Amino acid sequence: MTSDEKYRKVAAFIDQARRVVAFSGAGISTESGIPDFRSPGGVWSRYDPQDFLYQNFLASHEARIKYWRMSEEFLGAILQAEPNAAHHALVEIERLGKLDCVITQNVDGLHQRAGTSREKVIELHGTVHTVSCQECGARTSRGEVSERIRGGVAVPYCDLCSGPLKPDTISFGQAMPEQETREALERSRACDLFLVIGSSLVVHPAARMPVEAAMNNAKLVIINLSDTPHDHFTTVLLREPAGKAMQGILSAYRQILAG
Ligand SMILES: [Zn+2]
The missing domain is CATH 3.30.1600.10 (SIR2/SIRT2 'Small Domain')
Structure with missing residues (x-):
């Protein structure tokens, strides 16, 4: 499948979804220079x-x-640092009524700075x-x-x-925030599309969330430059920079909306 075909497929998933959960890691922030x-x-x-x-x-x-x-x-x-195309794409997906939440491993606050509503960002590692x-x-x-x-x-x-x-x-040796972790797991189980952006999914409890989503029949999309332990059960895998992939997906989604 070409990248464009994958973008169209993920755009169709977003169109059909009621609850999109995005999960972001360091890979989205490195494209902003962090x-x-x-x-x-x-x-x-x-x-x-x-x-x-x-x-x-x-x-x-x-x-x-x-x-x-x-x-x-x-x-x-x-x-x-400034938010990049991937952050902005998630703001647009929220505006179009599809975003349940962004679960992030990042502590930089770039999702909120891009314009994602504060109450929709779950910061697993604090701020x-x-x-x-x-x-x-x-x-x-x-x-x-x-x-x-x-x-x-x-x-x-x-x-x-x-x-x-x-x-x-959250420092090494410090417990994960209980409320955020619980809420992130609940939302992972309840979503119908789980979109990983720039995370290798190796740190716990992050590694569990896509599994919980997939076990509850959500489609799993992973956008990451390197391998993740979950690549074998993804619905669509994009080995691309976050900004490029999210821009491609968003423009394919706009085409669907334009009919
Ligand atoms: Zn004090």
Whole structure:
């Protein structure tokens, strides 16, 4: 099957679907210029992941200094990035009434910046854009905390209780957010089209979601540059960049709508 034929097939699935769940991973963000921190040469290869274990963050001021330095560097890349064609295609699919939700492994907030409704984005690994006190749970905006760091504070602490502040991203050694994980699984089971965009589906619980969708008779479409463990039971597999594939699918869908 050619790419164009695949686009038309996926567009027809969207047209027939009542609930489309999109699942996005690092591959959608790398096309916006955000480095995949798990890949070679990424942020992590210049730091020791042991320094970023949640338990170490809680235990040591030194670990917090390193954590915040790395985190501000990563934030800098995110703030320079713009949403790409794949993000915009999902906004359009929502506008056309087909999008149930976007489940994302990304912490950059690019779906929301592109225009996807906040309530439709489930962030499995949290977000860089808010910060919470690890003692009392008080939440503040990242901008305000970054301001303090630029002003010379190496590690920010809570104004209310002096507990350590940490961005609301899920660190190594930190539990997955319960409510988001549960909701993502429920929506995966209830959808009729599960669209993977730029994820290798190897991290749990992400790996389970397409399985749950397929077991409940949803069609499974995977757009990813590398192999995933689920390629053998996909309905349509596109080994292409996210932006190119989503643009192709969206224009095929517009043609269907135009009759
Ligand atoms: Zn506090």
